[in-house]
Amino acid sequence: MLKDGRDLAVSQASPQAIAALDFLRDQWLAYGNRLGEFLPAVESDPDCPMVVMMTALLHLSMETRQGYRDAEPFLQRARAMAGKMNERELLWLQTIDAQYRDDLATVTATHETLADKFPRDVFAVKMGQKHYFYLGDFDGMLRLADKTLAANQDVSLIHGMRAFALEQCHRLEEAEEEGRLAASVSRNDPWAHHAVAHVMETQGRFDDGIAWMQSHSRSWDQCNSFMYTHNWWHLALFLIDADRHDEALALYDKRVWGVWKEFSQDQVNATALLARLELRGVDVGDRWRDVAKYLLPRVHEHVSPFLDLHYMLGLARAGERAAVTEMLASLETFAQNVPDLVRRAWQDAAVPAAHGIAAHAIGDWASAVNGLAAGLPHLQTIGGSHAQRDLFEQIHLDALIKAGWNDKALARLQQRDIARPAIAATKRSLADIHARLGQAETAAQYAATAQSLRRNLTAAE
Numbered sequence: 001m002l003k004d005g006r007d008l009a010v011s012q013a014s015p016q017a018i019a020a021l022d023f024l025r026d027q028w029l030a031y032g033n034r035l036g037e038f039l040p041a042v043e044s045d046p047d048c049p050m051v052v053m054m055t056a057l058l059h060l061s062m063e064t065r066q067g068y069r070d071a072e073p074f075l076q077r078a079r080a081m082a083g084k085m086n087e088r089e090l091l092w093l094q095t096i097d098a099q100y101r102d103d104l105a106t107v108t109a110t111h112e113t114l115a116d117k118f119p120r121d122v123f124a125v126k127m128g129q130k131h132y133f134y135l136g137d138f139d140g141m142l143r144l145a146d147k148t149l150a151a152n153q154d155v156s157l158i159h160g161m162r163a164f165a166l167e168q169c170h171r172l173e174e175a176e177e178e179g180r181l182a183a184s185v186s187r188n189d190p191w192a193h194h195a196v197a198h199v200m201e202t203q204g205r206f207d208d209g210i211a212w213m214q215s216h217s218r219s220w221d222q223c224n225s226f227m228y229t230h231n232w233w234h235l236a237l238f239l240i241d242a243d244r245h246d247e248a249l250a251l252y253d254k255r256v257w258g259v260w261k262e263f264s265q266d267q268v269n270a271t272a273l274l275a276r277l278e279l280r281g282v283d284v285g286d287r288w289r290d291v292a293k294y295l296l297p298r299v300h301e302h303v304s305p306f307l308d309l310h311y312m313l314g315l316a317r318a319g320e321r322a323a324v325t326e327m328l329a330s331l332e333t334f335a336q337n338v339p340d341l342v343r344r345a346w347q348d349a350a351v352p353a354a355h356g357i358a359a360h361a362i363g364d365w366a367s368a369v370n371g372l373a374a375g376l377p378h379l380q381t382i383g384g385s386h387a388q389r390d391l392f393e394q395i396h397l398d399a400l401i402k403a404g405w406n407d408k409a410l411a412r413l414q415q416r417d418i419a420r421p422a423i424a425a426t427k428r429s430l431a432d433i434h435a436r437l438g439q440a441e442t443a444a445q446y447a448a449t450a451q452s453l454r455r456n457l458t459a460a461e
Helices: 015-029 050-058 065-080 085-098 104-117 122-134 138-152 155-166 171-186 190-202 207-221 225-241 245-258 264-279 287-298 305-317 320-336 340-361 365-381 384-405 406-419 424-436 441-460
Strands: none
Touching: 015 050, 015 122, 015 340, 050 065, 050 085, 050 287, 065 085, 065 104, 085 122, 104 122, 104 138, 122 155, 138 155, 138 340, 138 424, 155 171, 155 190, 171 190, 171 441, 190 207, 190 225, 190 320, 190 406, 207 320, 225 264, 245 264, 264 287, 264 305, 264 384, 287 305, 287 320, 305 340, 305 365, 320 340, 340 365, 340 384, 365 384, 384 424, 406 424
């Protein structure tokens, strides 16, 4: 029996199948833009179970119901091959089959078993981390990386995987150290660039973030659309914090939107960036209309609550009122029948937050506050990173301010200012709230600090 590049046995494999599987693993771990080149392998080696299963997995990774339909015939073929599979391959079949059935409890449990029994299967570690990430289980992400780290010291990308898990677990110093280590070993590791960017974003170090991301950006041309647009998205967030809004909007046009408009993650990056720019008072013109064209077919998909909230955001901001109403009804119906593991994510987080997002888009500030306030305590369960989910915190804060709920808005602003004290926009908002409350001296102090930060930013440019 032949073995792949990780010294793992592959049943019914030809040398060409081994080469194709190694190519797929390396491209996936590096977020490469050549993943589609793997697809012909299933015709060349139709009797190799791993090739068939990885083809199914590629279709599932599209994160659409059509992707699930495209995966089904390959998954059926894989099930019929179970008698020819070794133990590791049977575990892969179990996790892919469970993913297809939206049985995420089985998915994650199977990835734990894969990590225990086959720690050299670094691709299984990566996929397991992805599923834990979608569940908001960051301890699980780190656990998979830690338990397989020793077996994968020859894989530099494992350090980037571990760095992001550390950041999501709020171990920021360790995360930055691990991410910088990963980038020093493999300079073109986009996930390591991304992990360090998350640390800097969390700490409000936008000047460091701009320098870090710009210094690595040339390597992103080899990335798939998600990683390419997402790393440019991170750079745009730093530019927004630096009050360089025109540059952030230019990145949206040149780097964030337009690579693969049909892909879910590109749509997430686009909606999240446009929303953040609008929250800072930027006129984004008619850009929402173009995004909405690609979101309208997703009204009834419900692949993940994280995706759904972004689709709702884009449709609502584009003024697609009929689609918003239809999606809210569809979302409520879907959420009533989800598995127990994800019930809180759909029912307690996504449904009320979606109503809040829709209300915010039409200026119903009280309903926006109430909907988002109900969903925010449960929001980690929808998946996504802390930085991504912070958008919904920002929308809630904006609604509080516009509803005139000054005391609650002030408390939120003060928390944000403590966490990220160098953001001029936060100081300006604090000045406005204190002025509303009749605290002129404090308002003037915040306004002066904001102006000083702005002057420093202008000088740095």
